[in-house]
Structure formats: structure tokens, C-alpha cells
Amino acid sequence: MCQMQAVVFFCRYLNPQSEPLELDSRFWDLRDSVVQCELLILRVLNFQVSFQHPHKYLLHYLVSLQNLLNRHAWRRTPIAKTAWALLRDSYHGSLCLRHPPQHIAVAVLYLAVESYGVEVPGDSGAGKLWWQVFSDDLTKPIIDSIISELLQLYDLEAKCI
Numbered sequence: 001m002c003q004m005q006a007v008v009f010f011c012r013y014l015n016p017q018s019e020p021l022e023l024d025s026r027f028w029d030l031r032d033s034v035v036q037c038e039l040l041i042l043r044v045l046n047f048q049v050s051f052q053h054p055h056k057y058l059l060h061y062l063v064s065l066q067n068l069l070n071r072h073a074w075r076r077t078p079i080a081k082t083a084w085a086l087l088r089d090s091y092h093g094s095l096c097l098r099h100p101p102q103h104i105a106v107a108v109l110y111l112a113v114e115s116y117g118v119e120v121p122g123d124s125g126a127g128k129l130w131w132q133v134f135s136d137d138l139t140k141p142i143i144d145s146i147i148s149e150l151l152q153l154y155d156l157e158a159k160c161i
């Protein structure tokens with residue numbers, strides 16, 4: 001099935017009481033406007049419609065973090081649930097298109113850990129903080145930038161309500 005047929009079927013699904021469109025000039029005008037909107041979205045995305053998702057990285061990082069923390073601290077705080085929720089919310093913006101998936105995963109995990117005030121031991125032998133173990137090219141300003149962008153999404157949603 002071509003994409004345009006899928007759009008028509010979906011519109012019929014959303015509004016089943018409406019009459020089917022006749023193949024007249026109105027149909028072709030609507031079709032052209034959908035195509036133009038699709039091209040605009042592709043241009044805005046810089047034609048980058050394929051990207052790596054941060055989910056697999058977050059899963060790996062959560063397992064590693066669970067091994068770093070003591071059992072009681074892990075059970076007492078919902079770090080994993082919070083990190084997953086933050087990651088899901090990050091898809092309401094364009095974070096996944098502008099930052100590497102490893103950075104996003106570390107940033108949401110960092111925010112979750114900081115939200116609950118949990119102290120995570122670092123690698124004292126190498127002089128690294130806990131989040132530096134996950135990504136060599138990640139810096140604190142990058143984490144702060146990603147967190148700031150994520151929090152702006154919440155501000156934007158609050159203004160819409």
C-alpha cells in the first residue's frame with residue numbers, strides 16, 4: 001500500500017461518518033498539501049530520518065549502575081523508572097536528532113540519580129566520575145545542555161495546559 005493510501009485510510013478511520021472523497025480537484029489539492037507537508041518535515045529534519053535510539057545504552061547503563069550501588073539504595077529509589085520516563089519524554093522534542101544516543105542515555109540517568117540525591121561511587125583509581133565511565137567524550141556541560149533541553153520540553157508542555 002502506498003503512503004498516500006495509508007493517509008486516506010487513516011483519515012477515514014478517524015472520521016468514519018464522513019463521506020469518501022471523490023477523485024476531483026479537492027482530493028488532488030489535499031494530496032498535494034500532504035506531500036508538501038511531508039517534504040517540509042523532511043527538510044526540517046535535514047533528511048535524517050534514521051538514527052540510533054538511546055534505549056539499549058540506557059539499559060546497559062542501568063545494569064552497570066545497579067551493580068555500582070548497594071542493594072538498599074537501588075530498591076529505595078525508582079531510578080530506573082524515572083530514567084525510562086525521562087527517556088520516553090525526550091522523544092517529544094528533537095534531542096534524539098541532535099545528540100548521540102550514549103549522551104542522551106547518560107544524561108537522563110544522571111538527572112534521575114540527581115533527582116533522588118543518590119551518591120554513586122566513581123572510579124577512584126582512574127579519577128573518573130561514575131558517568132565518565134560510560135562515555136569518554138561526554139562532559140558535564142554536554143550533560144547539562146541535554147538536561148536543560150529536556151526540562152524545556154516540560155516547560156513547553158506546562159505552558160500549553
